[in-house]
Amino acid sequence: MAKNKLFVPVTLRFSLINDQHVEVMNMLDELAETDKRSKNQIVMDALEYYFRQGTDEETSSQTYIDTATFESRLSEEREKLRLEIYQDVIRFIAGSALSGGMKTVIMEPEGLEIQGKKQKSEDYEEFGDNGVMMKDVMKWS
Secondary structure (H helix, E strand, O other): OOOOOOOOOOOOOOOOOOOHHHHHHHHHHHHHHHOOOOOHHHHHHHHHHHHHHHHHHHHOOOOOOOOHHHHHHHHHHHHHHHHHHHHHHHHHEEEEEOOOOOOOOOOOOOOEEEEEEEEHHHHHHHHHHOOOOOOOOOHHH
């Protein structure tokens, strides 16, 4: 076999007696199948990450947190959001109550006055009766 100067071979040996070796070998096989990277590339990425872990350039740009910290931060953010929504709803309700909201005005059709002219119940006859007198409908509303 001819030597190629582009590659430097390194051998990894996994012992089938050692449980740790078997576990790592199985994880490597699974990653190679699912990640679509070669085993060599997966090992290279893992070694690079391991050796850079002590330097500041990678750890300063990426900080990792554990699951418990993430859950506590998530619950804090949910509580802040819940409180903010609650305050907005209270402001809306209080604002509409203070401004008077919608007011209902009850008026009798006979006493309605438009531009100095008194309206009479005959003026409502053009709307049609349909079995119910318009005068009665105006009283109900």
